[in-house]
Amino acid sequence: MSTTTRMTGRRIVAIAAVALFILHQDFWFWESTALVFGFLPIGLAYHALYSILAAGLWAAAVKFAWPDHIERFAEAGEPEGGESSGGSVRS
Template sequence: MFNQLSFQRVLPAPLKLEGRKPMRYMVWLLVVALIILRQDLWLWDNGTLVFGFMPITLLWQAGISIGAAIVWFLATIFAWPTDLIEEAEKQAEGGE
């Protein structure tokens, strides 16, 4: 089931283009930015409630979690090792 799936056919055409290496650096930069932004020292003593019930620090952490999911999605597209994709395609064709 899994080994019959070709990742190259799943990805949209613009993502198949060469030049993924600069985006790998961008993904790493975003990871470092998330690590720095995760330390919300500027909101630690803020007791503001958002929507009347949610502390602003909890909303900040929810935003960080959504940002981490987006960065992980980008990492799987741009920073995933291409040799794993080629190996999976070989196995799908029946080769070893």
């Protein structure tokens, strides 16, 4: 994937995340007791659908904005200082 495509993907994912954050505040169904399929209160059905949309958003993030560079960085070197060394700062 080219750098330009990845940057565009990241922007779209970021915009979608903000939109999803706003959509969480569904004041339009706040007082409705209407039922979906005759048993699911619409306020609950909306947020169940929201969970599926959230999964969709993160699937898009994985597809279009996956940080390959982080993996390359991690794989580039062995742990410094051996087993469970935990870096270099000492008391």
